[in-house]
Amino acid sequence: MRVALRIQRYNPETDRRPHWETYGVEVTPQTPVLDALHLVKDTQDGSLAFRRSCRGSICGSCAMRINGRAGLSCKQLFATLGARDGDAITVEPLANLPIIKDLVVDMTDFWAKRQAVYPWLLPAEGAPPTQEHLVAATAQQPIMDTAAEICIMCGACYSDCPMVGLDPHYLGPAALANAYRFNADPRDAGEPRRLEAVDQEHGVWRCHTIFNCVEVCPKGVNPTQAIERLKRRAVLRRLRLLPQRPG
Amino acid sequence: MYTPKTSGYWAPRAGTGMWAWVLQRLSGIVITLYLFAHILTISSALAGGASFDSLMSLLENPLILALEMPLYWAILYHGLNGVRVVLFDLGIGTRSQVAIFWGMMAVAAVLFAAGVYVAWPYIMGKPLA
Numbered sequence: 001m002r003v004a005l006r007i008q009r010y011n012p013e014t015d016r017r018p019h020w021e022t023y024g025v026e027v028t029p030q031t032p033v034l035d036a037l038h039l040v041k042d043t044q045d046g047s048l049a050f051r052r053s054c055r056g057s058i059c060g061s062c063a064m065r066i067n068g069r070a071g072l073s074c075k076q077l078f079a080t081l082g083a084r085d086g087d088a089i090t091v092e093p094l095a096n097l098p099i100i101k102d103l104v105v106d107m108t109d110f111w112a113k114r115q116a117v118y119p120w121l122l123p124a125e126g127a128p129p130t131q132e133h134l135v136a137a138t139a140q141q142p143i144m145d146t147a148a149e150i151c152i153m154c155g156a157c158y159s160d161c162p163m164v165g166l167d168p169h170y171l172g173p174a175a176l177a178n179a180y181r182f183n184a185d186p187r188d189a190g191e192p193r194r195l196e197a198v199d200q201e202h203g204v205w206r207c208h209t210i211f212n213c214v215e216v217c218p219k220g221v222n223p224t225q226a227i228e229r230l231k232r233r234a235v236l237r238r239l240r241l242l243p244q245r246p247g
Numbered sequence: 248m249y250t251p252k253t254s255g256y257w258a259p260r261a262g263t264g265m266w267a268w269v270l271q272r273l274s275g276i277v278i279t280l281y282l283f284a285h286i287l288t289i290s291s292a293l294a295g296g297a298s299f300d301s302l303m304s305l306l307e308n309p310l311i312l313a314l315e316m317p318l319y320w321a322i323l324y325h326g327l328n329g330v331r332v333v334l335f336d337l338g339i340g341t342r343s344q345v346a347i348f349w350g351m352m353a354v355a356a357v358l359f360a361a362g363v364y365v366a367w368p369y370i371m372g373k374p375l376a
Contacts, residue, residue, distance in 0.1 A: 068259030096255030165255025211264030225341035
């Protein structure tokens, strides 16, 4: 079938603002949007810029807004978009991030906010364990409830969160879900530091449970659930009632 | 580099959660404006019972009563969706937010129908007192 790809183009050297261009491509219902972008780049306009790497929904490079919704272009097939012969599909860069060229966005803010929540293991002070650290499956359940451990940092949630649009300093769903992922880790002792980082005006309290992040996440992460749990832990911390382990 | 000014305010294909949030804001504005109007009319009592009575008789107009029905809906919506959001804060329902939304809306619909049933004769012109 033949579809029209309406792609938002922007060349920083010649354009003052982005504009739309339409490319006709021959695809099947099983073609991923990413493959169609490659078709355009290979056969119609070699100057089209977009990020991609693994084409298997695991690297998180190719997130963009397709038909007004953030997602991975390698995962969005024309069939899942409900596209029929002759339909037009819009492809834009992720929102809430500056555009470098065409579909390539500058993710500096996104990474900086992730860095701000100490997204790494902060073990307890003292001598390192002398033997293997065994963790019971039940002890990992809180993390797995939210699926925060499988975040691929593609930025889809950050793009479609209206609170990030309204408050550019808001840490955003991905960073907060990552904060929860390490707070809930049974080997970690860094929860007080992370709560300090997220219990603030531009942290967990900016989340208004809009659930756009949950809807667009290509990996099934539930950042809202993670943020709500962080909120409860933050309240307990303020009340000096913080128990040792998250719940 | 181009920084879009507004693209992130709105997810064009928003789901239930986003509409629930937008309507929560709008109904909140409606209720706040009503509250000020309410305080204003009540404060007419400061100028004496007569001025209050004359204003009240004006507000007993069936048209005003009819306008109170959308207000009633706004309050029902805001309150019940507010309960939904409080449930999330208590750790309930982040996995079933859409179902909870429609459950709350079903409760709102029943209460709204009951309210309209009670108010209907007065809207049609039956005197209030």
